[in-house]
Amino acid sequence: MLDQTLRFFSLADANVRYVLLGSLLIGGTSGLLGCFGVLRKRSLMGDALAHAALPGVALAFMLTGSKALPVLILGAAISGLLGVLAIQVIVGQTRIKSDAAIGLVLSVFFGLGIVLLTHVQRSGAGNQSGLDKFLFGQAASLVEEDLRVMAWLAAGILAAVVLFFKEFKGLIFDAGFLHASGFPTRLVDLGLMGLIVLTVMVGLQAVGVVLMAAMLITPAVAARFWTERLLTMVWLSALFGSLSGVVGTFVSSLAPRLPTGPVMVLVSTALFAFSALFAPRRGALARWRQHRANVRRETRHHLLRAAVELEERGVRGLGLDQLAVRLGWPQGRVRRWAGRLAREGLIQSVQGRWQLTEAGRQQGAFVVKSHRLWEYYLVHREILAADHVDRPADEVEHLLNPEIITRLEEILQQERQLDITRLGNLHKGESGHRPGGREG
Amino acid sequence: MPAENGAQIPLQIHDMTIAYHKKPVLWDVDLEVPAGKLVGIVGPNGAGKSTMIKAVMGLVPKASGWVKVYGRPYEEMRQVIGYVPQRESVDWDFPISALEVVLMGRYGRLGWVRRPGEEDRRLAREALAKVGMAEYAERQISQLSGGQQQRVFLARALIQDARLYLMDEPFSGVDAATERAIIDLLVELRSQHRTILVVHHDLQTVTNYFDWVIMINMRVVANGPTAEVFTDENLQKTYGGRLTLLSEAAQAMAVPPRGR
Numbered sequence: 001m002l003d004q005t006l007r008f009f010s011l012a013d014a015n016v017r018y019v020l021l022g023s024l025l026i027g028g029t030s031g032l033l034g035c036f037g038v039l040r041k042r043s044l045m046g047d048a049l050a051h052a053a054l055p056g057v058a059l060a061f062m063l064t065g066s067k068a069l070p071v072l073i074l075g076a077a078i079s080g081l082l083g084v085l086a087i088q089v090i091v092g093q094t095r096i097k098s099d100a101a102i103g104l105v106l107s108v109f110f111g112l113g114i115v116l117l118t119h120v121q122r123s124g125a126g127n128q129s130g131l132d133k134f135l136f137g138q139a140a141s142l143v144e145e146d147l148r149v150m151a152w153l154a155a156g157i158l159a160a161v162v163l164f165f166k167e168f169k170g171l172i173f174d175a176g177f178l179h180a181s182g183f184p185t186r187l188v189d190l191g192l193m194g195l196i197v198l199t200v201m202v203g204l205q206a207v208g209v210v211l212m213a214a215m216l217i218t219p220a221v222a223a224r225f226w227t228e229r230l231l232t233m234v235w236l237s238a239l240f241g242s243l244s245g246v247v248g249t250f251v252s253s254l255a256p257r258l259p260t261g262p263v264m265v266l267v268s269t270a271l272f273a274f275s276a277l278f279a280p281r282r283g284a285l286a287r288w289r290q291h292r293a294n295v296r297r298e299t300r301h302h303l304l305r306a307a308v309e310l311e312e313r314g315v316r317g318l319g320l321d322q323l324a325v326r327l328g329w330p331q332g333r334v335r336r337w338a339g340r341l342a343r344e345g346l347i348q349s350v351q352g353r354w355q356l357t358e359a360g361r362q363q364g365a366f367v368v369k370s371h372r373l374w375e376y377y378l379v380h381r382e383i384l385a386a387d388h389v390d391r392p393a394d395e396v397e398h399l400l401n402p403e404i405i406t407r408l409e410e411i412l413q414q415e416r417q418l419d420i421t422r423l424g425n426l427h428k429g430e431s432g433h434r435p436g437g438r439e440g
Numbered sequence: 441m442p443a444e445n446g447a448q449i450p451l452q453i454h455d456m457t458i459a460y461h462k463k464p465v466l467w468d469v470d471l472e473v474p475a476g477k478l479v480g481i482v483g484p485n486g487a488g489k490s491t492m493i494k495a496v497m498g499l500v501p502k503a504s505g506w507v508k509v510y511g512r513p514y515e516e517m518r519q520v521i522g523y524v525p526q527r528e529s530v531d532w533d534f535p536i537s538a539l540e541v542v543l544m545g546r547y548g549r550l551g552w553v554r555r556p557g558e559e560d561r562r563l564a565r566e567a568l569a570k571v572g573m574a575e576y577a578e579r580q581i582s583q584l585s586g587g588q589q590q591r592v593f594l595a596r597a598l599i600q601d602a603r604l605y606l607m608d609e610p611f612s613g614v615d616a617a618t619e620r621a622i623i624d625l626l627v628e629l630r631s632q633h634r635t636i637l638v639v640h641h642d643l644q645t646v647t648n649y650f651d652w653v654i655m656i657n658m659r660v661v662a663n664g665p666t667a668e669v670f671t672d673e674n675l676q677k678t679y680g681g682r683l684t685l686l687s688e689a690a691q692a693m694a695v696p697p698r699g700r
Contacts, residue, residue, distance in 0.1 A: 039534065163553050170544055174530045177596075180497045181548035182518040228580035230535045 008250055015140070019206075019253070022142040023245030023264065025154040026203040027215065031241025032161055033199040034220035035234045036192055040172045044099070045084060045193075047213030048106040050200045052083025054113025054209045057134050058120055067130065069146045073201045076134075080197055083109045113209070137208030137261030139249045146205060153202045157195055161234070168192055169230055206249075208261040215241060215264065222272040225279035244268035301367045302327055303337050307347065307356050308364035317353030373408050446511030450475050450604045450635040451496065456505030458488065458495050465491050467659040469505065473652065476633045478626055480640045480650035480666070484679050487657045489639045490526065493606040497523060509604060519548060522602030524593050524610050532582045538592045539564055539577040545599035560599075567595035572621060587618035594622060605629065605636040612641065623649055646670055 011017050037046050053076035060075025061067065083105050090101040117131055133141050142150075161168070170178035171188045179185040196216070203212050223237035248264030277284050306326045310318055320338070324331045338354055341347045346360030356364060446452055451473040458466040466488040473479055481489045494500045496507050498514060509517035522545075542564040543556045550556060556564075568574050571591040581589060590610055597605060611619050626636050626649075637654075640646065646653060646666065653670050655662040655678040662669040662678070 039531075166547065166550075166555055167552070169536070169540075170547055173534050173536060173541070174525065174544065176494070176499050176525050176529060177523055177544060178547065179499055180518070180521065180523040181544070181600075183547070183552075224535065228535050229537065230540075233535050 004254055005250075008253055014144075016253070018142045018144060018147050019139045019249050020246060022147055022150060022206050023139050023249035023260065024242050025147075025150050025245075026206055027219070027241035027243065027245025027248075027264070027268075028238045029154045029157050029199045029202050029241075030207075030212070030215040031219035031223070031237040031239065032234060033157065033196050034216040034218075034241070035223065035230070035237045036168055036172060037196055037216055038220040038224075039230075040192070042193075042196070043213070043217045044102045045087070046196055046200065046216040048087060048102045048109075049080045049084055049197060050204075050209045050212035051106045051113070052086075052109035053077070053080040053200060053204060054134060055079050055109055055116055056082075056113075057131060057204070057209075058113055058116035061120060061131055062116070069149050069205060072131075072134075073149065073204065076204055077197055077201055079109065080200060084193065084197075110209070133208070133259075134204055135208050136210055136259035137203075137206045137264075139206040139260035140253065142206060150202050153198050157198055157202070160191070160195055164188070164191065165231070165234075206260055207264060208259065211261040211265045215244070215268065218265065218268040218272050219244065222268070222275040225275040225282045240268060240271050244271060299337055300341065301371075303334070303341060304346065304356075304360065304364040304367050305371060307354070308361065308368050311356060311361075317350060317355055319353055323354070376408055446508055448475060448510070449473070449508075450510060451637070452508040452511075453492075453496065454506050454508075456495060456507065457503045458491055458500060459503040460500075464503070465658065466495070466656075469660050471654065471660055471663045473635060473637065473654075473663075475635050476630060477635055477652040478630045478650050479635065479637045479652040479654060480646050481637060481654045481656060482640050482643065482646060482678070483656035483661075487678075489656055490608050492656065493608060493637060493639060496606060497521065520603040522597040522600035522605040524597045524605070524607040526608045527586065527590055527593065527613065529608075532584075532589060534581065536581060537578050538568065538573060538581055538584065538588075538595075541581060541592050542567055542595045542599060545596040548600065563599045564595070567598040568592070570598060571595045571625065585615075587614040590614050590618060591621070594625065598625075603634050605634060607636065607638045609639050609641060611638075643675070 007013060008016055008020075011020070034046075037043055056075035056077070056079025057072045058075075059079070060072050063075075064071055066072075086105045087098070087101045090096050090104070091098050096104075117135070120131055130141065167178070167183060167188050170181070170183065171185055171192065175185045175189075178188070199216065200212050203215055207215055219237045219240035220233075222240050223233045226236055227233050244264050244267040248267045249260055251267070252258040252260045252263040275283065278286075280286050303323070306323055307318055310322060310326060315322065320331050320334050323329075323338070324334045327334065338347060341360065342349065342354075345357055346363060347354050348357050349355075449472055451471075453469050453471050456466065456469040457464055465486075469492060481492065483489050491500060495502055496509075496514065507514050509521060514521075539561070543560055545567070546556050546560045546563065550560070565574065565577060568577050571594050573588060573591050573595060576584060576588060576592075581592065584592065590613070594610060597607070610622055614622070626638070629636055638650070640649070647670060650666050652664065653662070653666045654660060655669065655674055657678045657680070662671075662674040
């Protein structure tokens, strides 16, 4: 194992160099183009395209008897495009929806491909044709000449993406606007589709038709978790793709006859899973944390509010049962949260009953006030500047900055709302901002 | 037809019919819009309002007829047209910032391959500031409210610096403050002698907002100054005998026009 690892990464073996470079190119290009495909909601189109390429490979071999990559790729490209065309015709001319059309075309072409492939294998003109590697991919079979073809294709794809990045971005985000700006969107779309075709062709031999779509989709969706910028997403996706390529190829080189495609896909899926779980903001863990923080804050606020409002009515020592009734919570929950607030020094236990501390009273008063102002705000927000409205609803206290609070208080005062006096009273505990003299 | 001296006329549509899958959605549209007007396009759902402005820009194919912009075919005049599509027409989860969306307004001038530069960015920031969105430039667009998204679209149209604007329901789903901000902006554009066509839903505000109105229901029912054509009779023709709509229309008639 160590031997193999050393041999692999020392790059002493020319074959290893080809394989490594090949998988790097494949992962990179499919990661790059995959972003556009995924964002354009064409992921399955890539899948259909790859599957539909198989009969082309077999036919090209049968017609020419050549196993040279350019020949096979040309056949693959033609039949892949035919498949895409078939899908578009079906969707355009019948009532069949695109998912059914894609499924239909994909399986028919793939079935045909398998039949032709089996035929070629059986007829076996003396030597093994080796075409079956196009099914699941065999990176180890890459030779220098294949690599040269792939490198040219990849360079072309990269150049096109760099040149037409703006156009692709415009097409995917708002095709109508791009068209109205004077760009022939059909041409741009065709160009993008063409690049996806080329990308599939680059990966055909090493990844195989069955799993090529995964290389187009997985790095892209993984990259989306980390960024809100298209440019960053594209490079990150290319990076994820390349990484999957290299690691996948290495792992598959450890065991004889282990096809590269599936291993690459597994590696990129691992990257995806990691991203989906741990990416900041968009990842599941971050979202769960955010959600939990919101729930906790809400719960604390509810409890504080209940305590303040009970005190407001002259209730001094608060019993668990009173709070439970007021909040509509089970007593166990009240006890748990009261304990937490006590540890934070917001409430204290006096002879088995809870009392707000001075700090707790201050915070509670602010919570109650925010809550009431928020209610009025929802009623009166038309009066207030709209650019304050965007903040998420759970950030009420951010939204109700002193400026808005002052404005709301003015509104409430104008309308002679009864609560203004009560809010004023509550306000006493708070430092700073105080609506002095507004009570009258 | 006045094809010769049309150079002063922002928009002429002649005998235009639009059909989806052979089913016509707009018949024989024949109209002219004079310069420097704020034009409301009204009509019931499915009347072809959006379709009409899309057809003007060649976004949907015409079955027959022609469109001229300042007396020339649309294809030659793209640079003078600004467009605000329906907000729902794009994916707001797209990884792009407000500023980048606004920069798309410069694509037409930039042409192929060239990227937006510093000057374009400056213009985009200015436009954002103009719609009250300066501090949201770097925000990803899904983190904006509906009204703010609409303002971003408007800013993008502003940096197109067009003479003829086509806007598809810029008031849909926006808060009252945004609606007011938008209408103020449109009035300002008009005062610069630009022409603005706005697909509009709310009949109550038509007399307030627009000095010219096009009433459509699969054909042009009326086209002219609001004071002249926005009548009970034309509303009935446009909206048919639908009671709720008629009463809405009646209410709209009761609103006195804002003095201008």
